[in-house]
Each structure stands twice: as C-alpha cells, then as structure tokens.
Amino acid sequence: MYSPDRVLFPLRRTGPKGSGQFERISWDAALDEIAERFTSIAAEYGPEAIMPCSYLGTEGILNGLNVGDPFFAKLGATIAERTYCDSGSCTAYTMTIGDTAGVDPESLVHSKFILVWACNVMSTNLHLWPYIAEARKRGATVVVVDPVATRTARAADWHIAIRPGTDGALALAMMHVIINENLTDEDYIAKYTVGYEELAERVQSYSPEWAAQETGVPAEDIRILARQYAQSQPAVIRVGVAVERHAGGGQTMRSLACLPALVGAWRRPGGGILQLPLWAFPVNWAAFMHPEMLTPGTRVVNQFLLGEALTGEMQLDPPLKALMVYNSNPVVVCPDQDKLVSGLLRDDLFTVVSEQFVTDTAQYADIVLPATTQLEQKDIMFSWGHLFVTYNH
Structure with missing residues (x-):
C-alpha cells in the first residue's frame, strides 16, 4: 500500500x-x-x-x-x-447437483471420510483445515488426490499421486467399483437422482484396471479408495479449482459430483461435496x-x-x-x-x-x-x- x-x-x-x-x-x-x-x-x-x-x-x-x-x-x-x-467446473457442478452451496465447510467436523481432491487446503484454504483436523481427532480418514506432494498431501493419511489430467478416469473407476460391488445407497438413488441406470451402464467400461493405465494409480488402490469412500459415511469431497484445469475438466467435475449421490453421502451433516460456497450467498x-x-x-x-x-x-x-x-x-x-x-x-x-x-x-x-x-x-x-x-x- x-x-x-x-x-x-x-x-x-x-x-x-x-x-x-x-x-x-x-x-x-x-x-x-x-x-x-x-x-x-x-x-x-x-x-x-x-x-x-x-x-x-x-x-x-x-x-x-x-x-x-x-x-x-x-x-x-x-x-x-x-x-x-472455474467456468467449466461451475457449469458442470450446477448441471449435476443444482445451484446449491453443497456442504457447509464447518460441517466437516462430522465427516468420517474426507477426500481432498485437487486442493492444497493447508496453503490455499487454510481456514478449512481446523475443521478437517477436528474431524481427524474424532477418527476421520483424510485422503488427498493430487499429482504433487503438497503440504496437504503430506499431512493426509493417504496421498494418491494421480497423473495430471486423469482425475475423471479415477472418478469413473470409483463409480465402477461402487456400483458393481453393491455399495450404493439404493433408497437415496431412487428418491433423489435422475439417470442412474444410464450411468451404471456407462461406467462398466471404466474398470480399475483401465483407470490404472490412465492415472498411474494401482487398480487395487482404486478399489480400496472406492470402498472406503462408500462405506465411511458421512463422506465428503472437497474439490479445488485445479480439477478443471485441463481438457475435459468440466466432465471431470460432473463425475465427481455424482459420487455423493451414489453412496447417499448427502443424508447427514458432513457428507456430500464442496466446490464453491459462493452459491449460498444471496x-x-x-x-x-x-x-x-x-x-x-x-x-x-x-x-x-x-x-x-x-x-x-x-x-x-x-x-x-x-x-x-x-x-x-x-x-x-x-x-x-x-x-x-x-x-x-x-x-x-x-x-x-x-x-x-x-x-x-x-x-x-x-x-x-x-x-x-x-x-x-x-x-x-x-x-x-x-x-x-x-x-x-
């Protein structure tokens, strides 16, 4: 100044x-x-x-x-x-779950499984970290998906070092596992989603083995990630803007935004997906x-x-x-x-x-x-x- x-x-x-x-x-x-x-x-x-x-x-x-x-x-x-x-990500987000804020960041204290995807929280979203830290004290697992071993990745329970630009492949393979191993919340899907049958058919070609070739993440790790995410409710995904910084980034966001509905994560505080709280501001x-x-x-x-x-x-x-x-x-x-x-x-x-x-x-x-x-x-x-x-x- x-x-x-x-x-x-x-x-x-x-x-x-x-x-x-x-x-x-x-x-x-x-x-x-x-x-x-x-x-x-x-x-x-x-x-x-x-x-x-x-x-x-x-x-x-x-x-x-x-x-x-x-x-x-x-x-x-x-x-x-x-x-x-974030134009691609914002468009995809609202196309998939509507013009809604998603998860209240403070509710992450209630999360059992926190999946930080393409977001270096400790450096760029620091005010969220105390809630993540509190959730960990209560037994939550923190997983970071990021090509780089950032501060946040190093502090997590598990760092998945994905190949840049292949996030959509990992999300599709997670859906493949969740659907084929019957880890879905069928009641939630029936009441609150549209297009499940088409999605279930579409993801059949996106196996963990296929995604392993695309992402560099071992197929068994993809299966473990999908199972833990589906079975540790409430689970939350914190998405950073980096997820859209490549061709197909919007479609990647759409895939990520489908995951919480498949497992009924939205049912409880601390479950769902958090992109931009901006949508909540009137x-x-x-x-x-x-x-x-x-x-x-x-x-x-x-x-x-x-x-x-x-x-x-x-x-x-x-x-x-x-x-x-x-x-x-x-x-x-x-x-x-x-x-x-x-x-x-x-x-x-x-x-x-x-x-x-x-x-x-x-x-x-x-x-x-x-x-x-x-x-x-x-x-x-x-x-x-x-x-x-x-x-x-």
Missing part, C-alpha cells in the same frame, strides 16, 4: 508503446482524453470497436468482477467473456451487472483469446480500436503472450489501464489511472471457502 512504486496520479504515455515512459496529468485531462477517444472511435467504427478487459484483481462484490459492466453495456462495447477460472448479481442495458446481438469476445482479437487473427468487424483494462493484468494472465503484446503495440489501439502499479500490461497503456487497494475501499465480500459475508472497511 505504501510502496514508492504505487500509481497515485493519472499518467499519459510520452515514449513509444511498451517503453513505460509516462508523464503525470490531472484527472480532468485523463478523463477528457478517454471520453474524447471513446466517443470518436464509437462514432467512426461503432461502439463494438471498444472492449473492456477485467477480472478479479480486486475481489469483492462492489469493486470486483462486475464493476464497469453497466458502463460498457450502455456504451454498446464488445462484451468481454470471463472464463479464466447476491443479486443483476443489480451490479445490469444486463438489461446490453444491446441484443452485441458481439462477445472471450478474454482468453484477447491476443487473437487484438492482432486481427479473429477478423473482427469492426476491429478493436480501444481497450480498457482494470482488475486484470492480461500480459501476464492471458495465453499467447507474444501475440497479445504484438496487439498492444499497435499505434492505432487506444489503451487505458486502471492499476495500482505500472504492471506488464500498464507498460503498453496510453493512459494509466490510479486504482485503490483492498485497504483503501469499502466492499462486501462473498467467499469461496466459508459461508460468512465479510464487510471490508
């Missing part, structure tokens, strides 16, 4: 793009220039020639993901689709995003492909002539970095970056606007790890 490198005043580029050479200007001068350029670009090319680029650099409901959406919607700018993180996102301001038919560009959009490879009509970046550092987080930098170097692209520092992306800006940190703004925070709303003062 007190770094001498903080951007405290608006800056205008004075040297070549990418040089990081800027001069201090007033807020009035900066806003006038942005408004004039956006207005002239919209008049000449249409408002879709302007595109925002933002993500979760500043988290929170007020200053986070959706800030700026109403302005750019009203402007008619190109819609920036945000799918960097946030009226539309009140922040104002989708009613969008012009029907406005084009959508996925920020994942920003390099292609800026270099012309995407062949947009009209081409992008202005970019406003906030809450993100795309030169660092976007794929095809060379392509993205090439696009940002275009002399005919007017770029505005709102930032706390002159980041890799801000180096290529025409105008840099100073941004606040979490310590300098009020906000209301939802959570990915607990069910408390936090006031950020």
Whole structure:
C-alpha cells in the first residue's frame, strides 16, 4: 500500500508503446482524453470497436468482477467473456447437483471420510483445515488426490499421486467399483437422482484396471479408495479449482459430483461435496451487472483469446480500436503472450489501464489511472471457502 512504486496520479504515455515512459496529468485531462477517444472511435467504427478487459484483481462484490459492466453495456462495447477460472467446473457442478452451496465447510467436523481432491487446503484454504483436523481427532480418514506432494498431501493419511489430467478416469473407476460391488445407497438413488441406470451402464467400461493405465494409480488402490469412500459415511469431497484445469475438466467435475449421490453421502451433516460456497450467498448479481442495458446481438469476445482479437487473427468487424483494462493484468494472465503484446503495440489501439502499479500490461497503456487497494475501499465480500459475508472497511 505504501510502496514508492504505487500509481497515485493519472499518467499519459510520452515514449513509444511498451517503453513505460509516462508523464503525470490531472484527472480532468485523463478523463477528457478517454471520453474524447471513446466517443470518436464509437462514432467512426461503432461502439463494438471498444472492449473492456477485467477480472478479479480486486475481489469483492462492489469493486470486483462486475464493476464497469453497466458502463460498457450502455456504451454498446464488445462484451468481454470471463472464463479464466472455474467456468467449466461451475457449469458442470450446477448441471449435476443444482445451484446449491453443497456442504457447509464447518460441517466437516462430522465427516468420517474426507477426500481432498485437487486442493492444497493447508496453503490455499487454510481456514478449512481446523475443521478437517477436528474431524481427524474424532477418527476421520483424510485422503488427498493430487499429482504433487503438497503440504496437504503430506499431512493426509493417504496421498494418491494421480497423473495430471486423469482425475475423471479415477472418478469413473470409483463409480465402477461402487456400483458393481453393491455399495450404493439404493433408497437415496431412487428418491433423489435422475439417470442412474444410464450411468451404471456407462461406467462398466471404466474398470480399475483401465483407470490404472490412465492415472498411474494401482487398480487395487482404486478399489480400496472406492470402498472406503462408500462405506465411511458421512463422506465428503472437497474439490479445488485445479480439477478443471485441463481438457475435459468440466466432465471431470460432473463425475465427481455424482459420487455423493451414489453412496447417499448427502443424508447427514458432513457428507456430500464442496466446490464453491459462493452459491449460498444471496447476491443479486443483476443489480451490479445490469444486463438489461446490453444491446441484443452485441458481439462477445472471450478474454482468453484477447491476443487473437487484438492482432486481427479473429477478423473482427469492426476491429478493436480501444481497450480498457482494470482488475486484470492480461500480459501476464492471458495465453499467447507474444501475440497479445504484438496487439498492444499497435499505434492505432487506444489503451487505458486502471492499476495500482505500472504492471506488464500498464507498460503498453496510453493512459494509466490510479486504482485503490483492498485497504483503501469499502466492499462486501462473498467467499469461496466459508459461508460468512465479510464487510471490508
């Protein structure tokens, strides 16, 4: 917060793009220039020639993901689709078990079997660990599925070192064992699920021997894992975002989300699956995003492909002539970095970056606007790890 490198005043580029050479200007001068350029670009090319680029650099409901959406919607700018993180997993999760929070993290104290899957809890979800530790004191078994021997994996009762990207194969083989060894909760399946017969038929080809070849996990270990999971109720699965970070990640999440229903884990506190507690928070996102301001038919560009959009490879009509970046550092987080930098170097692209520092992306800006940190703004925070709303003062 007190770094001498903080951007405290608006800056205008004075040297070549990418040089990081800027001069201090007033807020009035900066806003006038942005408004004039956006207005002239919209008049000449249409408002879709302007595109925002933002993500979760500043988290929170007020200053986070959706800030700026109403302005750019009203402007008619190109819609920036945000799918960097967890979109595949979230879609699959809600398709499988509905728009629900899943397990209350605090209820893990009641779990008998805790399966931590693709989540380094002790490093990235530390506030959950005390509940896991309490469950272990009460006799729970903790198993970690992770390619890497993380802090959490080393602290677990059993670390299953899976081959990266093969989580879906392990989940399917577990279902194969649970179904074929009659470890299912037939009453729960009959009352609360749809599609069991089709699933039971589908998993017949996914034996532990098949999965062992895919995952590198011995077939007998897969059988032991499936049996322990099914027979130690209530059992819970804590899924991390890493589970979707590969082709087919969404389908992997769907497979994992089926497991608790097969064994009736949802019946008791401490049983089920926990992805993002975010779903429990009663946030009226539309009140922040104002989708009613969008012009029907406005084009959508996925920020994942920003390099292609800026270099012309995407062949947009009209081409992008202005970019406003906030809450993100795309030169660092976007794929095809060379392509993205090439696009940002275009002399005919007017770029505005709102930032706390002159980041890799801000180096290529025409105008840099100073941004606040979490310590300098009020906000209301939802959570990915607990069910408390936090006031950020």
